[in-house]
Amino acid sequence: MAFDYDKYIRPGKLPHIWCPGCGHGIVMKGLIRAIDTCGLEKNNTAIVSGIGCASRLPGYLDFCTLHTAHGRAAAFATGVKMAKPEMNVILVGGDGDGTAIGGNHFIHACRRNIDMTYIIMNNNIYGMTGGQFSPCTPTGAKASTTPYGNPDPAFDIAKLAIGAGATFVARGTAYHATQIDKLITEAIQHKGFSVVEILDDCPTTYGRRNKFKSVIEMMNRLKDVAVPVKAAEKMTAEQLQGKILTGVLYKEERPNYTDEYAKVIARAK
Amino acid sequence: MAKKVAFLQGNEAAAQGALYAGCTFFGGYPITPSTEVAEVMSAELPKIGGKFIQMEDEIAAMAAVIGASLTGAKSLTATSGPGLSLKQELIGYACIAETPVVIYNVMRGGPSTGMPTGPSQSDVMCAKWGTHGDHPAICLVPASVQEIFEETVRAFNLAEKYRTPVMVMPDEIGAHMRERIVFPEPGELEVINRTAPSVSPAEYKPYDTKFGDVPPLAAFGSDYRFHVTGLNKAEDGFPTTKATLVQAEEERQIRKVDANIDDIVTFEEYMLDDAEVAIVAFGSTSRSARFAVNEARKQGIKAGLFRIKTFWPFPDKQIAALAGKVKAFITPEMNLGMCTGEVKRCVEGKASVTGIFRVDGEPINPGQILEMIKEVK
Missing domain, CATH: 3.40.50.920 (Rossmann fold)
Incomplete structure (x- = not known):
């Protein structure tokens, strides 16, 4: 039987705002399947986002949803989780929202290892504002504010998360749709701050400026650059040139913030 | 029985007032001359099962208290001039999303870093005009340690009653001065709690004007699910650009305060x-x-x-x-x-x-x- 997405979609809220060919819808479906697998209760689950195309996602889903200000999802979500640690808290957003204006909140959520799951849809661009370069736009790429090519180096979101202390870091792509829910499921089930970066595509503002003739070409790029971590172990440095590792990249067990704060309460009392 | 009397600093009185009002969440960032509020809350909140969190910056602290408030917790942040400037982005968010929070801001010299340990009264315009867009503003300016306690309680009451951020703004003298305070007994000062929704979860709308200008706010993690956004929204909480709805929503937000001036203004x-x-x-x-x-x-x-x-x-x-x-x-x-x-x-x-x-x-x-x-x- 086909999976019943409607169970989790707010009645009357579709169609979504995303352009044809955008991968955000694929990620949303993956998230829904993961939530279903994990059996999260709607009333007990908050989905929090910042600003941008990806951050419009919570509005479509039938949970406690919080569409915050640009970059601030992790900070709002931290307040929700601290005040009600029994709630499941999932963050969604884009690369610009999460790693530029929200960069500080992102790294501190990683450091605290607060038990939340953050799904970053990395389409390498600020889509909603019309295609300005983000901290994840590849060097040399064209954006509306890099007409001569991007001089900036890009963030590796996964490395940033690991370096900042996240205890579960995974990466998938919008092409590898069936892997998305598996990664998000594992992230939600992980106790601690989990980050799932999904390499995504923005045909409207990135693709057309960077010589991608079609959405299919953009999707094929995701297919071509992705190398599962297991497969990468058997590959040479030369073979891995230009490739991006996917799968669970990092996992460790470390005390999470709200559990630690429960100990503070016990000590204070 | 004789009432409890203490020799307290203004900032300590603010923390005690917040606790009296039922505050269970504090999110802050260290800043002179308001830090004592955070210090007291970090010690006192866990004793009652409340939560204290020191966030990574002033904006994050403001975000955290809004997030916590949406779960139903009475929430406080404390800051001073430069922090108030930073918080403005999300003070606007709390206004439009109609989320009760209390911002305790000690006025020091400015602009910018100014004179961190010097008294000032130069944040009063920032309290009203600091965040962009039309929005309601409530700002209380206590003059003694006793009044800082009482006005912090009142700030929580007004925030809950009108679903809006409320500022308590002593100057640095009031905040750091020590004087005698008589603690009110529990029940002696009015404590207003949030109105719970009276309709079923299926019928609930977070900005339902059927219930007047201040519709009941449900809590995340209860039986009610709803959407909160910083975009102009319709009664159901979802974004809208429909001109008549946006106009009505904006006017209602202002009216929450303007139509209740006699209830709010004290002198x-x-x-x-x-x-x-x-x-x-x-x-x-x-x-x-x-x-x-x-x-x-x-x-x-x-x-x-x-x-x-x-x-x-x-x-x-x-x-x-x-x-x-x-x-x-x-x-x-x-x-x-x-x-x-x-x-x-x-x-x-x-x-x-x-x-x-x-x-x-x-x-x-x-x-x-x-x-x-x-x-x-």
């Missing part, structure tokens, strides 16, 4: 009945003003004090009425004329308005005010 009139000179002052400056009024009276000068306790909404009506009775106003303040401008607006030229301004990090002393009383009488 003290001291020796104004026969006064020819009225001093309009707030915060610690009002204490110097009271001293000056007493001295003037001893010398046979009919001076009085109008003490502003609620800076926003401004006591327009009361100042306007006073303008018909007194000859002259004196407005001493630790800034370059913020309150003075408001008083002039209300007085409409019916009496003279003379400011006394200090921005040198020193308090305005009674002598300065007394001299001015003699000059304008």
